[in-house]
Amino acid sequence: MSDRDAMFAAAEQLGSALARQPLGLIIDGKSVPALSGKSFATVNPATGLELAQVAEGGVADVDAAVQAARKALGNPAWRDMSAVDRSKLLNRLADLIERDADELALLECMDNGKPATLTKAVEIEGSIKTFRYFAGWPTKFGGETLPVSPRSGAKILNYTVREPVGVCALIVPWNYPMSMAAWKVAPALAAGCTVILKPAEQTPLTALRLAELALEAGVPPGVFNVITGFGEAGAALVDHPGVDKVAFTGSTEVGKAIVRGSTGNLKKVSLELGGKSPQIVLPDADLDAAAASIAAGIFFNQGQTCTAGSRLYAHASIHDDLIARIADHAARLTIGNGLDPTVNFGPLVSQEQWDRVSSYVEIGKAEGAEVLIGGGRPKALGEGFFFEPTIMANAGRDMRIVREEIFGPVLSALSWNDPEDLVAQANDSDFGLSAGIWTNDLRQAHRLAGAVKAGTVWINCFNLVDNATPFGGFKQSGWGREHGRQAMELYSEIKSIWVNLS
Known part of the structure; x- marks a missing residue:
């Protein structure tokens, strides 16, 4: 069998599996249908034909995911996980992506349209590298002791600590679905946050598979949730008072709407937007x-x-x-x-x-x-x-x-x-x-x-x-930077602690 015939045969087998039943949302470690019972079709761009039915998450589903993420944030299994163990977990997830690289490349090709060979070399391999890179940060990302000079002359110890920003809504586009998810999920988990990933409605398949692999790697239930659906679900995440941060990659127009929607609880916002390079x-x-x-x-x-x-x-x-x-x-x-x-x-x-x-x-x-x-x-x-x-x-x-x-x-x-x-x-x-x-x-x-x-x-x-190097834009191309230490800072809060030693 030629490489071409083998690829088409594998895709046919995968397509048959996708078509068997609607794909659910991932909430609190389980695959569940949308509370409304609604689903929508994701389509193969090369043929225009339906690949699968996917749960259409709505406002109620977003609320359930946020509640699961907030509960997981306080779960000792996640909250108290050591930096070394969090690093091991992220590396296990990278191992599983590597194990399933061929399947993930096929999924991305069928759902997004880009050639499977390029998808594997760029998106899947890039995602493996992203998780491995951020697996190194939990043991290196922290605060510092600072020399302060209080007016009273008292002997003061001042130090800073880094804490996870909290529940993060990660809204990613359809052009690089797996890569963009990894760019956000990896630093968020490395910083100790819990996440709700919202993939584009055109390309939900690898996001759902990534969450399944995260659960297999040992991520506690509720730490990694996925809401598939349309703009209503994304807007509900932006508006929800239980979300502490929104990270978005997409159009400048939608980015501006996210900024407006984030003012309810002044949640943190990072944006990687359009370009005309x-x-x-x-x-x-x-x-x-x-x-x-x-x-x-x-x-x-x-x-x-x-x-x-x-x-x-x-x-x-x-x-x-x-x-x-x-x-x-x-x-x-x-x-x-x-x-x-x-x-x-x-x-x-x-x-x-x-x-x-x-x-x-x-x-x-x-x-x-x-x-x-x-x-x-x-x-x-x-x-x-x-x-x-x-x-x-x-x-x-x-x-x-x-x-x-x-x-x-x-x-x-x-x-x-x-x-x-x-x-x-x-x-x-x-x-x-x-x-x-x-x-x-x-x-x-x-x-x-x-x-x-x-x-x-x-x-x-x-x-x-x-x-290792920051990525982001000037002007209307966005706020904040992906990658490197700068990404870790986006998913953390810094706390200054003063101790009177006099």
Whole structure:
């Protein structure tokens, strides 16, 4: 049996298992139906066909999950777990993800559409690394003793301690379902919090499986809950007075609504939001390397990436040459069902997303941009939500395709001559998540990196992330940072303790 046939056979077997009965919510360590009895379909983007029925959580289910999480927060089995044992638990969870990596990659491919081979290499392996990285933090994250000088002259001991922030609502998007869940769940559990994970309604499957693996690893009931459903469930989590923190990855519009909804009990909020990342190419850049990375930066995951390098600023002297090289990389992508190991470009996640991307291409054309390649559905693929890799040339700085996040495989290309105007254009955005700079001039590279307003700047590379380094954005790209010590701080409170030793 070929690798392709084996993959499709495994997917058929998994699909049959998913279709047997509706998948429940995970509340207090058990899989339960929604109290309303409602369920909804999750769909395979490559075929448009239903994969499974999933419980549609509502306000009452959210309340049950919050009560379970609050109870678990005070459970001695979790509250008093030693730092070493919490580290062991997170490593056991990483072991189980590694054990089931093939199944998880299939689930993600079938539910999200991205190719299974890339899903395993990026999302599943990345999630394993995330849990292993944060498994190291419980034994290293704490307070400190501080030298204070009270006016009374008394002998005072002052020290700080770190405590879990409490019950955390973790609301994650559909573009990297497993990765985004791991980015939030791992530091939250490492800090001693309890969590309620709310996956996007388009991609609930790996979230449910992750919670099952957490229970198998030994996470006490109620520590890790999952509510599947729509915006009503997410809003109920944001509004609930029993939730101490909301961590959200998604659109800037929804992020603003979360901020407004969080004011009831002034819960902590961290947000990783939209982006419109510039790719800046200087005339001395290695064009082969730049073209390959720029193509990957906009076409990987079908452009459904918050850091997608969707604005290209190429110096006028190399603009046409660079565009031709990027187009060549796009032409070599293999589009199709991600279960095929030869495919490296899958469908968009839904018909709604296909319609959004298509509408932006039409807007760009109406504004005067030229569709150089792509711009619609591949002729050979009549089913599924496939959209061609697209390059729009002659884009202008005030066009909507340059200013607004499309979240699809659409690159808007602009040329420049004046370095000062280049920086102004790159920064002329509501977003500030990331940027790419391509040059062999070290002085120029550092100057531009300092001038561009973005949370991450890549020089002669793009879309590299690591659990050790902070990730997040400026301006309307969000609040707070994922990864590293900064993530642990998001899930903790610091307490200052004063002791009079006189």
